[in-house]
Amino acid sequence: MALTEGIGGFLSVSAATPVTFSSAGYAALTWTEVGGASEIPEFGAAYSAVTFTLMTGIVNKFHGEPNYGSITIPLAYDPADAGQIILLVSLASKNEISFRETRSDGTVRYIMGKVMSFLRGQSVGSVNMASCNIEFTRADVEVLPLFIGGQQGVLLEAFDIGTLSQTISGTRPVTVANDPIGYFGDKSGNDNHATQTTAARPPTYQTGPARAKFDKVDDRLIVTVPTGGFTGTMVLATDQGTASYGVNIPAGPYDIGGRGGLYFPGSAIVGQLIRDGALSEGESAAIEAYFVANGATASYGAVTDFGSYWADWSEITSFPLIDTSAGTDFSYAWRDCSSLTSFPPIDTSAGARFSYAWRDCSSLTSFPLIDTSAGINFDRAWYNCNSLTSFPLIDTSAGINFDRAWYNCSSLTSFPLIDTSAGINFSLAWRECTSLTSFPLIDTSAGTNFDRAWRSCTSLTSFPLIDTSAGINFSLAWLGCNSLTSFPLIDTSAGTNFDRAWRDCSSLTSFPLIDTSAGINFNYAWRDCSSLTSFPANIFDNVKGGNFTDAFTNTALTQTSIDNILVSLVTSGIAAGTRVFGQSGGSAPSSTGEAAIDTLRSRGWTVTVTGGY
């Protein structure tokens, strides 16, 4: 139980009327403390009872008209006190004026009223006394200390059922479990109520603890964030965990309870506070504790599936160090959290699935050394994290799927020697990492799919002798790596698809004698390697397919090199299936090459070479 001492409280008045009867409106007034008060009696709205008796004899009861009440304040009379003077002037003018009750804990209540009497007297043994009677004329507006300065924000408390209604009109109060919540009253004093006017979308009220439950299909409430937006802190207390976030929410409609109705860290709101103006750590902790005391789950430590929890929460500017130690599935968890600039070292030691986890976190400049040792699926995990300038040496030793894992991490200038020994799929893994100037000798010995793996890594000047012995698909693998000046003698003995593999590697001058014996498709493979002059003999002696369409178009092959290629194709004996060869640029073949062309054409090949033979 939280008790507050009465000592230290006081009453203030203002002769003015606020522009709006909200905390912001009242806070804008100039206030004068009423001196000499010894007590502020209790006050607040009371409804008359309306009854209707059925023939059954049961008396049905309803709320009638509200009366906002009255108080009589005992005072030590001081004719020079500015606050008492305002009361006396108000009595004379019969004007409605503003009152502010301040409690010792900083909580404030605003209310409008009229001074109906200001009686004065005296007695032996006491100071001269007065008593002022005030009749209140409007509903009071209670403001937590966090909003006293007129700060904008929202405070939603599902455990205050009086703030909930089934419809936006407020005419059907929420009373029992499963009632829809179409109106969730804002308790910050700012009238930023959360509402829903589409019948299928309201969350439902649940008890034990009291909460607003979202179906994660289409349910959400909408708060209209006022001009200026909210830049500050959000404390979100759910049935699965409670945490505080830095937020930057623009003016306009804002989803409460799930981005688009789909993504939410839990399944129900117990309480949510958003304040324009950052809370201190102590304030956040106090609000979290307050929500937890009212039924929210404190920690995310029991959650195993974080799938899509914060997906599309682009308003989050900082993420807390929550307990994620039980998490096994982090798929999509922070996808498109595009305002996060850093990420905390959360415990992901049990995590197996990280697919899309940080995709499109495009403002992250660094990433912590989290424990990913159990991670199997890193599919698109850091896709488009294009502000990352470095990447830590995380444990990826169990990782199998690295499909598009670092795609378009275009600010990475280096990459660590992570353990990728279990990796099978490296498709597009480092595509468009355009600032990488070197690449480590990672273990890719289990990799079968290198489709577009390093495509458009335009700053790579060299490439390591990685183990690609299991690689089958090298389609577009190094396309556009136009700063590579050399290429290593990697093992491509299992490779079948080399479609555009080295296309536009325009700085390569020579090429190694790789094993192409399983190769079927060499379509455009070296096209636009415009500096390529030297190509080895016998490289295609054992290929299994004849698709060399435009394979050497726009190259600079020497006559020896083009002869080497044509003779090697003859040696392959390909006489069925696709049989197309293309070369342009560089030298025309010699008579040796022309003889090879004749043989190829006799086997059904279509051959195009420099010089037009």
Next chain:
Amino acid sequence: MRLTIACPDALRDDANQFAMILGYGPDDVQTYVALNWQDAGGNLYACASLTVSDTFTTAAQSGLQRPAWDADSHVNMDAARRAQATLVFSLTPVTAMPDKLTACAGDDALATLAAMGLTQVEVYV
């Protein structure tokens, strides 16, 4: 009772007219908007889930009347009736179909959608 409804892409306009009759008012034209779900065949659906009364289910399967709020004839009654004609209502999950408005009872909306053969669409490629 919680009812989870899968509306195929082609029926969205008609189904939103139907929703205005069964729901609160004109804002219910936004009931089926985002095509966030798909079946095994790749057909897209907009889905909704809500708690309903027996009155709702009865009304959904009875002759449709223009709602009292619709004095200005916002609701296209013909479209609403077309949507109603495709309605499949079931107390247990049934497979969603691309030419039916499929409504299934079930306490857990996500579990019901899964049982209807629907998965969340991967928007990104």
